[in-house]
Amino acid sequence: MVMLPFLHDPLFDQWLSVPNRYYLVLFSLTVFAAFVLLIIQTRSERRRTVSGEPVHGHRISSKRASLTHAPLEQVPFVMSLVIFSLSLGGVSIGIYPYILPPSITVQMAASLRQTLLFMLFGVGVLVSFILVYNMYVQGYFGEKFARKTGIPTEDPVSFYFDYGNP
Numbered sequence: 212m213v214m215l216p217f218l219h220d221p222l223f224d225q226w227l228s229v230p231n232r233y234y235l236v237l238f239s240l241t242v243f244a245a246f247v248l249l250i251i252q253t254r255s256e257r258r259r260t261v262s263g264e265p266v267h268g269h270r271i272s273s274k275r276a277s278l279t280h281a282p283l284e285q286v287p288f289v290m291s292l293v294i295f296s297l298s299l300g301g302v303s304i305g306i307y308p309y310i311l312p313p314s315i316t317v318q319m320a321a322s323l324r325q326t327l328l329f330m331l332f333g334v335g336v337l338v339s340f341i342l343v344y345n346m347y348v349q350g351y352f353g354e355k356f357a358r359k360t361g362i363p364t365e366d367p368v369s370f371y372f373d374y375g376n377p
Contacts, residue, residue: 215306238301241297
């Protein structure tokens with residue numbers, strides 16, 4: 212992404228013009244902050260699990276260490292998603308309106324309007340079914356796991372579904 216403005220002169224002008232330069236600095240600082248938070252959180256998690264500090268009120272045994280959830284264990288995952296999203300968004304915004312600089316623009320590469328609308332609604336319905344199914348399966352097997360091992364799991368999905376007694 213650092214070399215992108217130097218590959219094509221209009222992109223260089225677009226990125227380093229006066230109003231866009233400030234957005235570029237703000238964007239870069241946001242990515243840097245996400246990296247720093249990711250590194251800090253992963254180091255603190257590693258220290259917490261290696262030192263054997265109590266997590267959720269009880270001491271971690273070697274057998275249960277991989278199964279116990281630390282309070283902030285989702286922060287590295289979320290920061291990784293943020294970094295990936297910002298990187299993809301930065302490259303996309305950086306080369307706009309071109310898809311393949313300097314020859315093909317977004318408008319030249321787009322399909323017919325009817326095709327794009329069909330794909331939009333089709334993907335919207337399909338993705339919503341996939342998300343609901345994944346929430347159901349996560350809750351179902353999380354409950355089975357909790358009963359079998361005796362380790363309580365945090366199940367935010369159980370609010371939406373009643374699993375019965377499998």
